[in-house]
Amino acid sequence: MIPRHLLIGMTVLLAAALGLSLYAWHMRSTVASVPIASTDTRPLAPPVAGPTERVTLYVAYDADGSLRAQPALIPLPSGRQQRAEELLRAVLSIYLDKSSPHVLGSGADVRTVFLVDPGVAVIDLNSAFADTHRSGVLVEELTVASLIHTISANTPGILKVKILVDGKERETLAGHADLSSFYDVTAVNQLATQLQPAQ
Secondary structure (H helix, E strand, O other): OOOHHHHHHHHHHHHHHHHHHHHHHHHHHHHHHOOOOOOOOOOOOOOOOOOEEEEEEEEEEOOOOEEEEEEEEEEOOOOHHHHHHHHHHHHHHHHOOOOOOOOOOOOOOEEEEEEEOOOEEEEEEOHHHHHOOOOOHHHHHHHHHHHHHHHHHHOOOOOEEEEEEOOEOOOEOOOOOEOOOOEEHHHHHHHHHHHOOOO
16 A cells, blocks of 8 residues: 555645646747747947948939939948948948838848959848849849949949849849849949939
8 A cells, every 4th residue: 555645745746747737838828829029130230430421322212213312421430341331231221111212121231342443342242132122123223223323422433343142143133133243333323313303
């Protein structure tokens, strides 16, 4: 025969195990019913050190297919390459805003910009930029023109621009805009002028 104190101890342990199982099941169903908040997956860039400068950003507007000059005051570092990166990040911050005139996918960012003499800029975008970009001839060309016109208008001496995605060449941005070769800045600036709304 089993001693009475051992029987009581086993009953208490069994009741505790059953209670914990019910609690765990309740917690699991509670967590499953809570909606998951979307998180900002963009990498956290260090704060920019440098004086605030007035620059001109060229912002795409999908509603009328235009590219508009928009003055901005942004802090810019002293190095040319870092300045170019911050100019493009300022444009992207407009596109990632909820009331954006030209929506980009969540997490879109500029990884880096290389300025190679004589007159070549290489813009390296992250994969989220290209993978979540909307497909369409006009929308893709507006994005490319916006980036190139902004960087060339604020960084003298750039003649050609190459766009990479995660450090690698890519044929198109989202099926239409050709990323396989260099963009001639003069031709892009002429296109940007044609895309500006009549005044």
